[in-house]
Amino acid sequence: MEKEFVLYEQALALRELGLDNPCLGFFDINQGLTLGQKPEYLASNVKVDYIFGNSNYPGKLVLAPTYSQAFRWFRKEHKMKFNIIEDSWNDWCTIKIQLKSEMELWTDISIKGYEEAELECLKKLIELVKG
Numbered sequence: 001m002e003k004e005f006v007l008y009e010q011a012l013a014l015r016e017l018g019l020d021n022p023c024l025g026f027f028d029i030n031q032g033l034t035l036g037q038k039p040e041y042l043a044s045n046v047k048v049d050y051i052f053g054n055s056n057y058p059g060k061l062v063l064a065p066t067y068s069q070a071f072r073w074f075r076k077e078h079k080m081k082f083n084i085i086e087d088s089w090n091d092w093c094t095i096k097i098q099l100k101s102e103m104e105l106w107t108d109i110s111i112k113g114y115e116e117a118e119l120e121c122l123k124k125l126i127e128l129v130k131g
Contacts, residue, residue: 002033003115005064006122012062013126019073025064033064067118074125082125084117093117097124 006014008027025035065073074080081098095109095117109124111117 001035004066004068005033006067006070007119008033008062008064010070010119010122010126011064013130014065014070014073015062017126017129018077019063019065019070021063021065021069021073023063023065023069027062027064029062067122070122071125074129078125078129080125080128082121084114084121086114086117095121095124097121097128099128 005011005025011027025033028034071082074082083096085094085096087093091114092110092112093114093116095111097109109117109120111120
């Protein structure tokens with residue numbers, strides 16, 4: 001299940017870019033990835049949904065979106081077009097990214113393995129938005 005979630009470094013970068021959607025998990029700097037559980041150090045009257053959609057605990061909690069959530073956010077918020085094309089014969093994938101401002105310019109990246117391609121695509125999207 002953990003492989004469905006972005007890594008800590010990308011989660012932190014996404015938070016810095018403004019992703020603040022409700023998530024099923026979060027990274028706690030002391031405990032790593034936590035799925036759907038409220039940390040014991042939070043007051044009992046604080047709801048988990050509230051934590052996931054807010055940044056009142058910036059030193060301790062970082063939202064952990066799934067790859068699907070992160071990719072959807074880039075499509076919606078930044079109007080980026082991208083695709084991971086898997087070659088069924090040899091396990092290589094091609095990542096294609098198109099920026100909204102440059103309708104004809106595509107960035108092509110080839111990488112072995114689909115999960116690795118997802119991570120590289122996410123890293124490239126973050127890099128492009130950061131400028």
